[in-house]
Amino acid sequence: MTRAVVVMGVAGCGKSTLAHALAQHLGWTFVEGDLCHPPENVARMTAGIPLDDAARQLFLRNVAIALTGSKGGAVAACSALKRCYRDLIRQQVGDILFALPHLSRADLERRVGQRPDHFMPTSLLDSQLATLELPDADERALILDGTLPVAEQVRLIEAALHHS
Template sequence: MGVAGCGKSTLGRALAQHLGWSFVEGDLCHPPENVARMTAGVPLDDDARQPFLHNVATALIASRQGAVASCSALKRDYRDLIRRQVGDVLFALPHLSRADLERRMSQRPGHFMPTSLLDSQLATLEPPDTDERALVIDGNLPVAEQVRQIEAALHPS
């Protein structure tokens, strides 16, 4: 989970490969209207995010054998919606500074999410509460170390 540029897709792919699970690219779960809005620099509101969140949950359920999804899940309500539909979910938030996020976003040519929407995403982000099954990790760590930390949280000894 997390704002644009935090490394959700890179981390998600690596984690799914490590665990032998399927990977759901959240960017592909957005309805065309959402992509058009974001491309035009218009932030998504709660109503616009609902179909996206349902699509992510549906894709996770369809995997049946374990899956990893890259999904912004910026608000507690969004994460709760996914939990209600999917069941037991661990959310992992790679945390980065605004400067690091902006730098990463500017290095993604052709992506529909413009850097101009970063501030709206940061304003919307509700970090996980202590009662949520969630892990906040340093997004500047090597991906392999982030995967190790998530795996440890999935399978505590």
């Protein structure tokens, strides 16, 4: 069975909430991707400056290291917006499942706006949506209805893990 999952997507889609719930359910390690960003990335995003591909490299490597460094399995919350980002993680981790909770822009904006203490401003949502590349058919990925209850999303991901 696959021992690594990345809950991916743009800000506000519920990555951290879902990844944490899934990790608890499976008894695996939870990796908060936001904590894998170097300080320079956090400063850029706080200032409303989108990250480019170069700025994301260390972040993505840090996420992959955290996933491979856990015993027994790990679930990370990580944007992984582009195929090349997912490929980088996949190259370092190996067998991995990506799960994307998908929501409307209005739902995302509402959720991001309800997080006043988070470094990611609502103003970066459009750049994240423009950057998002939905997983291709040849990727091991599951697109979920992000409006479903978290427990139902956890159940769907667990079923996909056991189906592999």
